[in-house]
Amino acid sequence: MEMSFNKMLETSFRKNWNSPALSDYKGITLHYRDVARRIEKLHIIFRICGVEKGDKIAICSRNQANWGVVFLASITYGAVPVPILHEFKPGNVHHIVNHSDSRILFVGKVAWESLSETEMPNLEAIIQIDDFSLLYATRDQIVETREHLNEHFGKKYPKNFTSDDINYHEESSPDELAMINYTSGTSGFSKGVMIPYRALKSNVLFAQEVFPKIGSTSNIVSMLPTAHMYGMMFEFLFEMTVGAHVHFLTRIPSPKIIMGAFAEIKPDVIIAVPLIIEKIYKQKLQPIINKTSMKVLLKLPVMDQMIEAKIKDELVKTFGGNFAEVIIGGAAFNREADEFFHRIKFPYTVGYGMTECAPIISYAPWNKARLYSCGKAAPRMEIRIDSNDPQNVPGEIQVKGANVMLGYYHNEQATSEVFTDDGWFKTGDMGVIDADGFLYIKGRCKSMLLGPSGQNIYPEEIESAINNMPYVVESLVIEDKGQLVALIYPDMDQAQADKLDDEALLKKMQENIAQVNVDMPNYQKIAHVRIMPEEFEKTPKKSIKRYMYQ
DSSP states (O other), X not given: OOOOHHHHHHHHHHHTTTSEEEEETTSOEEEHHHHHHHHHHHHHHHHHTTOOTTOEEEEESOSXXXXXXXXXXXHHHTOEEEEOOTTSOXXXXXXXXXXXXXXEEEEOHHHHHTOOGGGOTTOSEEEXXXXXXXXXXXXXXXXXXXXTHHHHHHHHSSSOOOGGGOOOOOOSSTTSEEEEEEOOOTTSSOOEEEEEHHHHHHHHHHHHHHOTTOSTTOEEEEXXXXXXXXXXXXXXXXXXXXXXXXXXXXXXOOHHHHHHHHHHHOOSSEEEOHHHHHHHIIIIIHHHHTSHHHHHHHHSHHHHHHHHHHHHHHHHHHTTSOOSOEEEOSSOOOHHHHHHHHHTTOSEEEOEEOGGGSSEEXXXXXXXXXXXXXXXXXXXXXXXXXXXXXXXXXXXXXXXXXXXXXXXXXXXXXXXXXXXXXXXXXXXXXXXXXXXXXXXXXXXXXXXXXXXTSOEEOHHHHHHHHTTSTTEXXXXXXXXTTEEEEEEEEOHHHHHHTTXXXXXXXXHHHHHHHHHHHTSOGGGOEEEEEEOSSOOOBOTTOOBOGGGTO
């Protein structure tokens, strides 16, 4: 009999009882035994509060050790955790708590400041996540339980609490609902993705298959939001099933903080979004590569290899020097950085996933990966392209398999819209697939623009070129009256340092665009530039909210 998902956790807790499990970077460390004890105390609160299996428990706070505790406590009880990104606006958090039918909310100090219990009338308790103090309760019994929690715990385990005492919920079928994750979405409203146990388990098995060496002596730096499927699965949940030690960065990860943590913790694998890697590339590597003398040297075949090897060593050191590979996902990777990393044989790979697949869809290990591709279908997953000629003509990427969600919570219409009649999930992304099964993404269906003669224009490809230009922080290509317009948010600090006024900066941008246009077919050429005064509104996953600028 295959092991159920929660039994995998239970087995790992027993085996790794005395090993470190969750740390706040530069803060507390909880061992697996401590996490198990906190889980048990929360189970006592759940039982006395009358939480039933299948009830929803919302979690809204920044990454920290207790976030992990609450998530694990909910799922091992048989309740359904509903992680909410703490960067969401208060109105959105209230909406998600209500829409998900959550009965309890665990909330961080900062997030709580802008929330109000009167906006969430169905909650029975609100608990501060940092110290598990009660912020609000509808019944005296809940208050009493919290006040006397240690007594309740002592009565239940009079001798002491050992690894033999843990006994976690076993799902009744692979399709049982395990959690609900509200997508940040670049197109407006959040939808609650219903993730079944089979999807969690299949993703954990994938990680165990890809990283067989990660185990009880491994360290991981968690820098992506755990409320997001990508960070949760590969920087937290998988680690808990193999006894690894997760270090939560707990604050906004600037390149400086990240590089400091890498140097200190020396993680065994690194999970990142392109933005973080591109920042490190721009700060650490571009200045070196762009020196004229360096450009000349890189063209000489012998020097070229020596320099590349040196740059690669430098980069490997920057990432702590101990990792098997860097996995990049969550958004498109800048083509220039992609080419450069590929050329110096840096151990990185670009994967592809979505919340709806909890998250992994495709992946290839770094030594088998292909430039610009995001790998092949992950184990237990199938990919097809909705096109007459899937190798050459882009079509919608559609997927099927163990990782795919059950549907959207309380939203049958949205659910029926994303599944084909023959049961494949429509990703909303466009791509092609080569003869060997490698997937190449061309852009979002929604962001795709139509050229003057019906050509498909993928703005992401043009933006990737613009973003490599001097003084550009980020850009967005939109269509206006049949022409392509580039909205650019410039690097004001750099412009000021180089004494460029507004007029000179605009001129630089026009030169940049002229250079980008050289490599573009006519229908993809940019007609106008507009300078944006502030950076683009983004989702918590740091994708630009395109719909706001169309």
